Amino acid sequence: MNRAAPRTAGGWTRLRRPFPLLCLLASALWLALATGCANFPFGRGPGQTFVQTKPAALPARVLGNYFIVEAEQIDGTVRRFLVDTGSTATFVSQNLAKAIGQRERDAAKRTVPVRSANNGEITLETVTLKRLQLGEAKFDRVAALVYDFEELSAHLGLTIDGLIGFPVFRNTLLTLDYPHAQLVIAPHQPGAALPRSAGRVAVIAFNNEQGTPFIPVQLGNESFVVLVDSGSDGGLQLNPVGLHPRFAFGPRAGTLVSSISGDRAQQVGRLGQNLLLGTHVVEQPVVDVTDQLSSIGGELLRHFAVTFDQRRNYATFTRDTDGPVRIEPRRSTGLSFSRAAAYWRVLRIVPDTPTTQLGLQPGDLVVRINGEPVAGWSYERYAALLASAAKVTYTFLTGTREYDVEIPVFELVP
Template sequence: MAKLICIAAAAMLLLAGCQIAPRDSTRPARTKLAAPLVVVPVEQYGHALIVTSSWDRHGPYHFLIDTGSSLTHVSPELANRYRVKNAPPTGIPPVRVRSANGDITELPTTVIEQIDLGDAHFEDVPVSIYDCSALSAHFGIKIDGILGFSLFRDTRLTLDYPQSRVILAPAKSNALVPGTTLPSTNAQSLPFVPVRLGDREIAMLVDSGSDATLNLDPTGLNLSYRAPPRPAVLVGTLTGDHLQESARLNSALRIGNYTVPEPIVYLNESLNSIGGGLLRRFSITFDQAKKNVTFYREARAPVTVPSKRSTGLSFSKTPAYWRVAGVVPDSPATWANVQAGDLVSRINGEPVAQWNFHRYERLIAEAEEVTYTFLRGNEETDRTLAVFLLVP
């Protein structure tokens, strides 16, 4: 699955994509809501939801919300500050990761005293300890952790993308939720829902931690394409980094009463999921007590998925320079002989430090071409690359 941490070319990559652990080993010991509805603003970085919270003098803290992970991950700094003293073993199975140089390591686990999101208070939270520095560099904001689905086990969670907010209610709330409600069919406590792709029903994970529109295993689906598969996204796996293929389907996706004609998909060999690229069109409510997920959007018209634009480059970022992590074959970057590992010091004449996530995203969305300044030794060379339709 093309997780954000993979797309960001993070220094450490979770091997399994979504992380699954026994239900009771990953949930907080106690969850307290100070009001019947707790509303927490979020900021959208691309298709990711990042929530900011502060509960003592050390904050604020920034967390990515990932419903595709059953485990919460926090930075070493956060774990050290809030680790429960003399905590018993977590019972969480080892979480293995692969570093950028291919080494396999296991993430340590612990229990931290608390995580607060506004007036929602989670106590004694089992976590793994994960270096979020590459994610922080990618988004241009310090990321302190990744909030997994299990954190919200004892709440009714709403991710309201159109209003840029998270809403938390008591798990047994009977308040009516508008939209189309689908049963959550997975026994491993992750939100899988049945959808229709063409004339076939398949189960898909609702995965806010994925940057894709859809991740799809094409095996046995007999897919037909409006735009055929082509390498598009850099993904890290156990065997190394590779460019994952993307395509636009001929068939429609139906999520309950909502239709997505000819969606863009990322093709993989393991997991079917709905990512943030499509979720951002909805408000999604996860009712774990009743085992269902509700999708809602005000407009009833079909959901259109725009073309994907690119210069053919993906980057791993530092404040001083961006390193080329991947080059899409048969793209403007390929024709300009850009290589993986090349360093970019400027974009359109400005240092890369001045290009935060949102500004660079707007540039790719709107510009006809982008001039990159490549640094080799002490020499800088400009190359102007056209922005093209990676997936029409």
């Protein structure tokens, strides 16, 4: 349920977070809804962290702007995690919790009663992971919440076993290297000099008081702070309150955005001003206008290798190339979908687009794309189609009747 890729906007309903129900209100505590996803009420990181003297590197996969890694755990199974710097909590599936959770004699299960965005109440179980392994880096007694990742896994087309929050890495140097698709975890070097901004490297101090990194950025002559949020697939989420942004295009209605307050129609546009990220220039970025805290997500972060030092509270943003960062246009057919194995369900038709003239309705079911069953269209493949195709043929199902509709692909935001 989110837009399919950095160059598309109409594949699936776009999620500000990968799992909207995790941004929740606990009965006794606020689970920090505005700062990314959740403030964890029982511990901000592992009991012990073990990293060898040399960095531990793991291959990563950047899928739809999410940063995903695989690692073998103490039960011998290989598990897949989304790394989320915008979350103060760590979440694991029920299966993983059973496999590596700490079993304490006579200990009753602890749960957190929560209220979801639609005011329904659910309860999430707490668990302490005996050991979380990311290659040669090992984290003992990690506090986590148990969550069902089935919907996110179905959306991405691969099983997600957990989400690792920012505080887990508090005793390490954490690098999310998007261009080279790798996660690097290194030990702190006592007495090491603080890096300096130079050339392709920008060093930016961050505020970590909420357990997530907030950095200062500049738009035109105005400065403000943004959350560095690898758990968001978006680029710049901009709350314009107190600012005076100028737009080169829009903002206009886009796809659906799921957030802590429920689903809302996206407002998206391209700024007429550059964003300064330290010494890096992001040229007239595409932005999602939000009433939440401003943030930068994977669409923008994917241009950098980002290193976080939580002891000294600084981040380095490193690029392989010179010149400004350019965000590609967002392409769309004007349809937002939720995805199931046998069909995709239309959730929204973007207003004021060619698609609104075709008589389609939310709830309509698509069973084939360009003649192939939707089961054969992975997240990445469909994203590539929208990035390059001039039109897409969808086969809709009504009762037992199938019919084709050819829809042009257009630039939702040039």
